[in-house]
Amino acid sequence: MARLSLNAVSKSFGDKTVVDALSLTIEPGQFVALLGPSGCGKSTILRMLAGFETVSAGDIQHGDQCLSSTKFHLPTEERNFGMVFQSYALWPHMTVMENVGYPLKIQKVDRQNYQRRVQDALDIVQLNDFKDRLPSQLSGGQRQRVALARSLVTEPDVILFDEPLANLDRHLRESMEITFREFHRRTGATMVYVTHDQAEAMALADQIAVLKDGQLMQWSTPEDLYTRPNNEWVANFIGQGSILRCQSVSGNQLLTSTDVIGLLYDQTEHQGRMLVRPQHVDLSATSNMLQGTVRECIFRGERYDIFLVLENGDTLHAYHTEPLEIGETRQLSIQQAWTLEPSHDHDY
Amino acid sequence: MYLRNTDSQLRWLSLSIFLLIALLSLLPSARLIVEALKGVQFDVQSPFSEIMRSSQTWTAFRNSFYTSGLGTLIAVVLGAGFAFIVTLTNIRARAIWVFLFMLPMMIPPQVTALSWLQLFGPASPILNTFGIAPALGSPNPMYSAEGIALLLGIQNAPLVFLALRTQLLCLPQDLIEAAKVARASQEAIWIDIILPLTRGALIAGAALAFVSSLGNFGIPAMLGIPVNYLVLPTLIYQKMAGFGQGMLSEVAGLSMLISFLVLGGMILQQWLQQRSEYALVGHSSSHMSFRLGKWRTPTEGALGLILLMILVVPCIALVVSSFVPALGMPLNSQTFTVSAYIEMLANQGVTTRAFSNSLLLAGAASVVLMCLCLPLSYILLKLPLKARILATSLIEVPYAIPGIVLAIAFILLFARPLPILGVSIYGSMSIIFLAYLSCFLSVCLKPIYSAMSQMDKALEEAAQLAGANAIQRLVHIILPLTAPAFFAGAILVFLISVNELTVSALLWSAGNETLGVLIFNLDESGDTVLASAISVLVVLLVAALMACLSLLAPRLPKGVIPWHDSV
Numbered sequence: 001m002a003r004l005s006l007n008a009v010s011k012s013f014g015d016k017t018v019v020d021a022l023s024l025t026i027e028p029g030q031f032v033a034l035l036g037p038s039g040c041g042k043s044t045i046l047r048m049l050a051g052f053e054t055v056s057a058g059d060i061q062h063g064d065q066c067l068s069s070t071k072f073h074l075p076t077e078e079r080n081f082g083m084v085f086q087s088y089a090l091w092p093h094m095t096v097m098e099n100v101g102y103p104l105k106i107q108k109v110d111r112q113n114y115q116r117r118v119q120d121a122l123d124i125v126q127l128n129d130f131k132d133r134l135p136s137q138l139s140g141g142q143r144q145r146v147a148l149a150r151s152l153v154t155e156p157d158v159i160l161f162d163e164p165l166a167n168l169d170r171h172l173r174e175s176m177e178i179t180f181r182e183f184h185r186r187t188g189a190t191m192v193y194v195t196h197d198q199a200e201a202m203a204l205a206d207q208i209a210v211l212k213d214g215q216l217m218q219w220s221t222p223e224d225l226y227t228r229p230n231n232e233w234v235a236n237f238i239g240q241g242s243i244l245r246c247q248s249v250s251g252n253q254l255l256t257s258t259d260v261i262g263l264l265y266d267q268t269e270h271q272g273r274m275l276v277r278p279q280h281v282d283l284s285a286t287s288n289m290l291q292g293t294v295r296e297c298i299f300r301g302e303r304y305d306i307f308l309v310l311e312n313g314d315t316l317h318a319y320h321t322e323p324l325e326i327g328e329t330r331q332l333s334i335q336q337a338w339t340l341e342p343s344h345d346h347d348y
Numbered sequence: 349m350y351l352r353n354t355d356s357q358l359r360w361l362s363l364s365i366f367l368l369i370a371l372l373s374l375l376p377s378a379r380l381i382v383e384a385l386k387g388v389q390f391d392v393q394s395p396f397s398e399i400m401r402s403s404q405t406w407t408a409f410r411n412s413f414y415t416s417g418l419g420t421l422i423a424v425v426l427g428a429g430f431a432f433i434v435t436l437t438n439i440r441a442r443a444i445w446v447f448l449f450m451l452p453m454m455i456p457p458q459v460t461a462l463s464w465l466q467l468f469g470p471a472s473p474i475l476n477t478f479g480i481a482p483a484l485g486s487p488n489p490m491y492s493a494e495g496i497a498l499l500l501g502i503q504n505a506p507l508v509f510l511a512l513r514t515q516l517l518c519l520p521q522d523l524i525e526a527a528k529v530a531r532a533s534q535e536a537i538w539i540d541i542i543l544p545l546t547r548g549a550l551i552a553g554a555a556l557a558f559v560s561s562l563g564n565f566g567i568p569a570m571l572g573i574p575v576n577y578l579v580l581p582t583l584i585y586q587k588m589a590g591f592g593q594g595m596l597s598e599v600a601g602l603s604m605l606i607s608f609l610v611l612g613g614m615i616l617q618q619w620l621q622q623r624s625e626y627a628l629v630g631h632s633s634s635h636m637s638f639r640l641g642k643w644r645t646p647t648e649g650a651l652g653l654i655l656l657m658i659l660v661v662p663c664i665a666l667v668v669s670s671f672v673p674a675l676g677m678p679l680n681s682q683t684f685t686v687s688a689y690i691e692m693l694a695n696q697g698v699t700t701r702a703f704s705n706s707l708l709l710a711g712a713a714s715v716v717l718m719c720l721c722l723p724l725s726y727i728l729l730k731l732p733l734k735a736r737i738l739a740t741s742l743i744e745v746p747y748a749i750p751g752i753v754l755a756i757a758f759i760l761l762f763a764r765p766l767p768i769l770g771v772s773i774y775g776s777m778s779i780i781f782l783a784y785l786s787c788f789l790s791v792c793l794k795p796i797y798s799a800m801s802q803m804d805k806a807l808e809e810a811a812q813l814a815g816a817n818a819i820q821r822l823v824h825i826i827l828p829l830t831a832p833a834f835f836a837g838a839i840l841v842f843l844i845s846v847n848e849l850t851v852s853a854l855l856w857s858a859g860n861e862t863l864g865v866l867i868f869n870l871d872e873s874g875d876t877v878l879a880s881a882i883s884v885l886v887v888l889l890v891a892a893l894m895a896c897l898s899l900l901a902p903r904l905p906k907g908v909i910p911w912h913d914s915v
Binding site for chain 1: 804806807809810811812813814815816817820824825828829
């Protein structure tokens with residue numbers, strides 16, 4: 001097991017920079033998610049790790065070994081990485097067993113070992129009864145599990161996942177998430193998981209890299225990402241919440257209810273930004289300090305989503321147990337908020 | 349740069365492949381241009397300027413234009429009519445109509461010409477059988493410009509049909525429904541919706557038919573040469589046969605003339621097509637369709653009648669001709685004889701030789717091309733887009749230029765012994781073989797390339813992650829998954845090359861006759877019954893190979909086999 005590190009890695013296609021001086025250190029055995037909207041460069045990073053793409057600048061190291069730099073490129077076939085593709089990439093002309101065993105066949109593993117290791121891999125994904133079927137005779141979830149077995153059969157140090165759940169329905173996705181977590185616990189391999197679905201990333205990963213336009217926005221645990229976003233863009237991208245204008249305040253600090261009132265009340269300027277999660281808005285409060293007009297009320301089953309317009313014109317998202325009438329003015333209190341460094345593009 | 353992440357195997361492979369493309373595709377055309385330019389001296393005595401001033405050249409030029417133009421018109425009427433009816437209506441047994449309509453394209457032109465010649469004229473066995481043959485000495489109407497145009501039209505109608513049908517299949521039904529909701533009448537739907545949307549395809553098909561007519565050799569050779577009606581390809585053929593002074597420069601000049609015409613036609617087509625193309629937004633599962641109602645049976649009857657006239661009756665004439673003892677005799681129980689077939693198989697050394705030559709050439713060309721196209725398509729797909737487009741258009745060149753021009757290019761290339769080896773392949777079968785490789789590379793490549801490009805890239809990448817090198821990936825993953833396309837490519841090459849006439853007409857030599865040349869020569873020397881018997885076998889061979897391909901069709905990418913579709 002070895003540490004995987006990317007040092008100032010860049011990738012450009014023509015004059016378009018897809019990944020821009022990205023540095024990440026992935027500890028052995030970690031489950032890492034690369035999260036971002038489409039076009040953020042997350043798949044390119046994965047393909048550089050796999051060796052399908054060269055690097056335009058910087059280098060990728062695996063322990064002491066250099067995988068890629070501007071001068072050297074270790075071909076994919078010599079890396080011993082596993083990968084699970086979005087399309088599963090099962091070879092349609094081979095049975096489940098042949099698919100899983102192909103990496104062993106290439107390594108010229110002897111017959112006995114071959115049988116045993118394929119069995120073991122299929123056991124992990126609980127597909128031993130299906131080993132003589134063709135991929136076309138399997139369901140989507142089963143195919144994904146075959147791909148998983150194939151990626152681990154050579155016991156690779158690193159397994160890469162390229163949006164593996166994007167083609168599955170919601171129900172199957174949840175059960176595959178559980179499979180992936182068990183799989184990670186059992187193999188202890190380093191896993192790098194690309195997704196655009198933040199809930200998936202939060203549920204699976206120990207550590208998440210949030211990417212935008214090829215740049216690293218934040219590199220932290222899922223909890224930190226949610227409660228302590230680095231900047232306005234991340235705050236918008238992760239979870240639900242409202243960003244309110246307030247008096248100038250330095251970023252990255254947790255505000256109490258009183259701090260919030262102080263910053264929102266009687267603004268002389270509004271250069272500051274704070275993130276308020278909807279569960280921290282209390283609409284049954286009776287303080288006279290803050291109030292808002294209900295603009296929209298949407299039924300969500302277990303609760304109502306309420307959107308209020310504050311006196312300064314900002315919109316605030318809150319939860320409530322009962323419906324409210326549109327146009328009604330409510331007194332409210334904000335229990336806590338997180339201050340943000342304003343980003344330069346105001347695209348919220 | 350693009351090869352940096354691949355291993356040395358691949359690098360070595362791609363280098364040799366590019367050398368090969370250059371040899372097969374670029375070299376012949378380059379040689380031709382050099383020869384033609386050598387002739388362009390500002391000297392009134394040069395063969396090139398002489399050919400340009402010769403009235404014979406411009407007569408052939410006019411004839412080429414007339415026959416091709418009229419032929420294109422016939423092709424458009426036939427092809428478009430069939431395409432609209434077969435595609436847009438609820439006609440029954442669609443697949444059979446498509447197959448039968450495509451057949452004339454696959455039957456070699458010299459056979460088509462022969463069968464139509466047997467249909468008319470005083471010696472026609474079929475007319476004699478019914479006792480309605482015109483008086484002896486009256487001319488066969490097929491020996492004329494209009495006869496040539498008619499057959500060019502029938503031969504190339506499938507090109508228009510295909511271009512239009514592909515486009516029609518993309519038109520979603522809801523366009524018609526939207527027009528109906530807007531209360532458009534049936535005529536308004538045709539004029540305002542269907543015609544504008546299919547104009548591009550119609551123009552493209554017409555241009556293809558025109559270009560293909562210009563380059564056709566078999567039909568004007570069989571129908572024009574006997575009455576001294578020459579078009580550009582037959583003029584070149586006669587010049588070659590004449591072996592005069594400066595002959596090579598003359599034919600090179602003529603070849604350039606045809607090439608420019610063909611090139612002009614293609615550029616015009618591209619330009620017109622781009623101007624009239626609309627991006628179709630949205631997609632619908634069902635394509636346009638009209639219900640014929642009580643008109644269905646009459647429509648089917650009309651289509652059947654047309655097919656009967658352009659396909660079945662000439663074929664019957666051909667079959668009848670092959671069973672009579674001599675031309676001009678009627679077919680009945682007394683005259684019926686299979687002597688032509690017996691003679692063909694037993695006595696005529698040249699016939700069996702031509703059969704084995706053609707089978708050998710076609711077999712070797714299809715196997716070699718199939719083996720070449722595996723690494724070739726693989727490497728093409730690894731190239732950056734611009735280089736890939738360049739390489740594929742280079743491969744297209746020898747197929748796009750008329751066969752007669754390609755043959756001239758090969759004569760120029762190999763007239764002298766090979767530089768280092770000191771061996772001459774001129775006058776041997778090898779020169780025909782090489783010309784076939786050059787000409788049919790794109791025929792073989794297309795299905796393989798399209799199958800490979802449709803394959804999910806991840807399948808190969810997964811093998812790469814499994815540790816497989818380039819050769820292992822090709823053999824274990826890519827070959828099994830694209831195998832049907834390989835067979836399709838090989839059968840297509842075999843089908844076209846086994847009957848090929850144009851290239852071999854100029855490159856053959858005694859002992860190296862091909863089937864196409866044999867039929868042509870037998871007809872020229874008046875041995876029409878024997879020529880008919882061979883043609884019958886050729887038609888059977890073509891139909892059998894086409895049926896083989898149809899069997900492969902379900903496992904091939906869409907559009908690989910022109911006469912097959914799942915709709």
